[in-house]
Amino acid sequence: MTKPSDDKRLELLQGTLDMLILRILQWGPQHGHGIGQAIRTQTDDLLKVETGSLYPALHRLEKRGWLKAQWAISEANQRAKYYRLTAAGQAQLSRERDKWSQLVDAIGRILNPAPASKE
Amino acid sequence: MGPRQDELDDEIRGHLALSIKERIDRGEAPDAARFAALKEFGNVTLTRDSMRSVWRPRWFGAVEALGRDIRFALRSLLRAKGLTATVVITLALGIGANAAIFSVVRGVLLRPLVNRDEDRLIYIRQSAPGVGFDNMTFSMPEIDDFKARVKSIAAFGDFSTVDFALIGLGREPRMVKAGVVSGTFFEVMGLRPVLGRLLNAADDGPQAVGAAVLTYRFWSTSLNSDRSVVGRTVRLGPRAATVVGVLEPSVPYPADTEIIANVVTSPHHLGATMVTSRTHRMTELFGRLAPGATLESVRTELTAVHTAIKREHPEAYSTKADVQLQVSKLRDQISAPARTILLLLLGAAAVVFVIACSNVANLILARSVRRQNELSVRAALGAGKGALRRTLLAESLVLCGSGALLGLIIAKPLVAVLARFAARFSVRALEVTVDSSLLWVAAGLAVAAAVLLAYVPRLPSAHAPGGFGLSGGSVRITPSTNRRLRMFATTQIAFSFVLLAAAGMLITTLIALQQTNTGFDTRRVLALDVPPSAPGVVDPANAALYERVTNRISALPGVQGVATGMVVPWRDAGLLGPPGKFAVEGYTPADGEEPPSARLRPVGARFFSVLGIPLLAGREFNDGDRSTSEQVSIVSQSVAQRLFPNGDAINRKMWWVGSPLPGSDQPQVRRIVGVVADVDDEHVIGKPMFTIYQPLSQRGITNRIFVHAAGDPYSLVPSVTRVIRELSSEQPIARPATLEDIKAEVLSPDRLNAFVLAGFAGIALLIAVVGVAGVLAFSVSARTREFGVRLAIGSTPRSLLLGVLSQGAATVLIGIVAGTIGGYAFSRVASSYFGDIGTPGAISLVGAAGVLIMAAVVASLMPAARASRVDLVQALRSE
Numbered sequence: 001m002t003k004p005s006d007d008k009r010l011e012l013l014q015g016t017l018d019m020l021i022l023r024i025l026q027w028g029p030q031h032g033h034g035i036g037q038a039i040r041t042q043t044d045d046l047l048k049v050e051t052g053s054l055y056p057a058l059h060r061l062e063k064r065g066w067l068k069a070q071w072a073i074s075e076a077n078q079r080a081k082y083y084r085l086t087a088a089g090q091a092q093l094s095r096e097r098d099k100w101s102q103l104v105d106a107i108g109r110i111l112n113p114a115p116a117s118k119e
Numbered sequence: 120m121g122p123r124q125d126e127l128d129d130e131i132r133g134h135l136a137l138s139i140k141e142r143i144d145r146g147e148a149p150d151a152a153r154f155a156a157l158k159e160f161g162n163v164t165l166t167r168d169s170m171r172s173v174w175r176p177r178w179f180g181a182v183e184a185l186g187r188d189i190r191f192a193l194r195s196l197l198r199a200k201g202l203t204a205t206v207v208i209t210l211a212l213g214i215g216a217n218a219a220i221f222s223v224v225r226g227v228l229l230r231p232l233v234n235r236d237e238d239r240l241i242y243i244r245q246s247a248p249g250v251g252f253d254n255m256t257f258s259m260p261e262i263d264d265f266k267a268r269v270k271s272i273a274a275f276g277d278f279s280t281v282d283f284a285l286i287g288l289g290r291e292p293r294m295v296k297a298g299v300v301s302g303t304f305f306e307v308m309g310l311r312p313v314l315g316r317l318l319n320a321a322d323d324g325p326q327a328v329g330a331a332v333l334t335y336r337f338w339s340t341s342l343n344s345d346r347s348v349v350g351r352t353v354r355l356g357p358r359a360a361t362v363v364g365v366l367e368p369s370v371p372y373p374a375d376t377e378i379i380a381n382v383v384t385s386p387h388h389l390g391a392t393m394v395t396s397r398t399h400r401m402t403e404l405f406g407r408l409a410p411g412a413t414l415e416s417v418r419t420e421l422t423a424v425h426t427a428i429k430r431e432h433p434e435a436y437s438t439k440a441d442v443q444l445q446v447s448k449l450r451d452q453i454s455a456p457a458r459t460i461l462l463l464l465l466g467a468a469a470v471v472f473v474i475a476c477s478n479v480a481n482l483i484l485a486r487s488v489r490r491q492n493e494l495s496v497r498a499a500l501g502a503g504k505g506a507l508r509r510t511l512l513a514e515s516l517v518l519c520g521s522g523a524l525l526g527l528i529i530a531k532p533l534v535a536v537l538a539r540f541a542a543r544f545s546v547r548a549l550e551v552t553v554d555s556s557l558l559w560v561a562a563g564l565a566v567a568a569a570v571l572l573a574y575v576p577r578l579p580s581a582h583a584p585g586g587f588g589l590s591g592g593s594v595r596i597t598p599s600t601n602r603r604l605r606m607f608a609t610t611q612i613a614f615s616f617v618l619l620a621a622a623g624m625l626i627t628t629l630i631a632l633q634q635t636n637t638g639f640d641t642r643r644v645l646a647l648d649v650p651p652s653a654p655g656v657v658d659p660a661n662a663a664l665y666e667r668v669t670n671r672i673s674a675l676p677g678v679q680g681v682a683t684g685m686v687v688p689w690r691d692a693g694l695l696g697p698p699g700k701f702a703v704e705g706y707t708p709a710d711g712e713e714p715p716s717a718r719l720r721p722v723g724a725r726f727f728s729v730l731g732i733p734l735l736a737g738r739e740f741n742d743g744d745r746s747t748s749e750q751v752s753i754v755s756q757s758v759a760q761r762l763f764p765n766g767d768a769i770n771r772k773m774w775w776v777g778s779p780l781p782g783s784d785q786p787q788v789r790r791i792v793g794v795v796a797d798v799d800d801e802h803v804i805g806k807p808m809f810t811i812y813q814p815l816s817q818r819g820i821t822n823r824i825f826v827h828a829a830g831d832p833y834s835l836v837p838s839v840t841r842v843i844r845e846l847s848s849e850q851p852i853a854r855p856a857t858l859e860d861i862k863a864e865v866l867s868p869d870r871l872n873a874f875v876l877a878g879f880a881g882i883a884l885l886i887a888v889v890g891v892a893g894v895l896a897f898s899v900s901a902r903t904r905e906f907g908v909r910l911a912i913g914s915t916p917r918s919l920l921l922g923v924l925s926q927g928a929a930t931v932l933i934g935i936v937a938g939t940i941g942g943y944a945f946s947r948v949a950s951s952y953f954g955d956i957g958t959p960g961a962i963s964l965v966g967a968a969g970v971l972i973m974a975a976v977v978a979s980l981m982p983a984a985r986a987s988r989v990d991l992v993q994a995l996r997s998e
Contacts, residue, residue, distance in 0.1 A: 052162065076133070
């Protein structure tokens, strides 16, 4: 195999898949395969989303109104379902981004305590 | 909701196509690319299912899982056909019996009457517990007093029953039972006509025009719903009346009559006795609560007024009689007689249900032990407790559902049988129909049973030491399972024993009733009702007519004798009222002793020889006893022995004290001319009752004819009818029957009681036998290895057989002991609510025990035989 070996691959954190999907779709409508590929290529194969998680997640987001779906012919010359971000989805993405950066910040403070707080 | 199945498929297909294309573009071979893409995708079906489940409501998963479990249950139950059939039939019996009984209980005890505002309708009853009168009804002066004084009752309605000869509807003159009512009756009862009008205030009083309303039953069954009858003029005995309307279908209470007429149609109701005699009681009283009044307030006021009336007229209310007043809602009054018996039946049905459930629990428990491997494997594969429980629940739901379905099929005809049965106690049972409540009861019982049953088996647990193992190849019973199995089997036996003993009690009573010697020649005597066309009127022409009729009938071939009377044994019980007091020359009551009292029975000439009652001394009445000749009487053996122990009753003088017959004259001194054997014409199992007979010609009205036949009594009916018709074309003739058949008819409630309870006991016995056999069969199959070892170390097959048999017998004995104790305790509790229920005698107890032990032995035989035939080698290898 030419790709990084499987043990190097990272487990997706619980609850972050939705945020990743929304973020990918900010660049424009995309089908499920494309979303999966985008996550993989943009992380240099460190993150790989299983189809068994990706597709139910897409449908979950569609049901909540954050995505809108449309059928179109794909580059493989077949019918494919393209997902597009809605305004509600956009809002949800920024909420999740805020939460995520707060979380990273908080965890970071514990892992790398600032010298000032040591006094 | 959500995308369709093919859209999901398309989406996945689109993904795969893109994935393959990408790989081909990278230079992979098409086949390899396809394979790799599929491999990368993973489980297509699972992904599709989880996509779909996103769109479903949360509960859908649970329901779908249950559906899957039910399909699984169906499949696995179909593999165990014997068990499934047993369980379903057992449950069907339990559920069917309960649903049917409940329908009847609901129809008779719980459903409201059709009457307008029926819960404000009350029934007023006067009783005299001191002389054993449960309902002695009211006299007109009493009713007038109530009407004048009671304020909390808006209106009173009264109702009395008379028999009329009805001429003018249909070809033959017919005897009809008629209600005679005042103008307020229908208003108080809140009933409506289906045709014409009902009676109202304008129909009241002696100056009104005769008017009659037909009851719905009479109109629809006897007159084929002929709408032209309204407006027709008919003759009711001597009077004429116009049919003014037809009453809506309603509970016929207090009496199931054909017509309801106004007072003017009945000469008796206009007579002085009826209007003025305070003790001439024959009228039933209803009332409608005034606005604001409650049952309690009305009861208080009525009781106060009644007490005042009693004080004002002490002569009409003897202290000994202890006259009292009861007030109840009409609905309760109607259903009261059926209440005890129906509740007892409901109890019996509940017992059958308990037996059925514990039997099924047993079978399920045994099955779950057999399935322990399957359950352990599933638990090991990750099935949670909930999932396993759900599997069991699905299975018991399927079983109970099919049981309920079959039970409903059984219940429908059962309701019909039970309604006919209950009709003996309450007229309301006639309207009981099968309705949706039956369905709900069955469904409720099924769900209750299903949930119960699902929790009977213990689930495999990873933590419980010594629990279910995956290793064992054969079935093993843990001590606790074994205890449970035996407990259920014992429960069944105990309950069956109670039912069997109760049924045995009823059956022994019934046999005693049927075999009792009544003192009458029941097989050869035909009794006919030939009432005078109007009641309460003594008509000399009538007496002459009856004399001619008896003469002509005795001349008929095949007739050995004819006599007249006023009372057909058993059928007319209570017709002549309570015993009257009499005095007799030569017997002085001791100080403080009440004068002796006896039943008065006016009978015609040759009565005793015709009915087969032995004459012990003196002579019987003959044609020489006329109204103008010497006044005579005949006493029963008990009177003669009690009052004249020296056997010198003949020729003594006796006379009545007070008036034992309505409208009777001054007491006359009578000479005792004969002594006859004791008979009891009110009870089939007779007690020696003081009875005094006197000639019909000297007092009384002939209305019954008895014919002693040489051959078949019924073959005489046409010729007897013809003879009477020839002499009087207007004479009604009714209810010809032999005394034997009358006895059977009187006993039929007892027979039905015994029949219904025996039915329940039979069902219970059947279920219990299946239960005992099932437990033993299971324990034998689980102990195959043990039996093999025992055979190997020298046990004989015979001792194994005996061991299993005694195991069965022990279960039954424990059950019987528990049943005796429980049944005794229950009967004590029940009798405090229902009055004396009676305790089964030794015969029925021993009989029930015997039946159960025999059944247990039969049930144990097959498993025992199997135990004794265990193949040594196979048994030892089985593990």
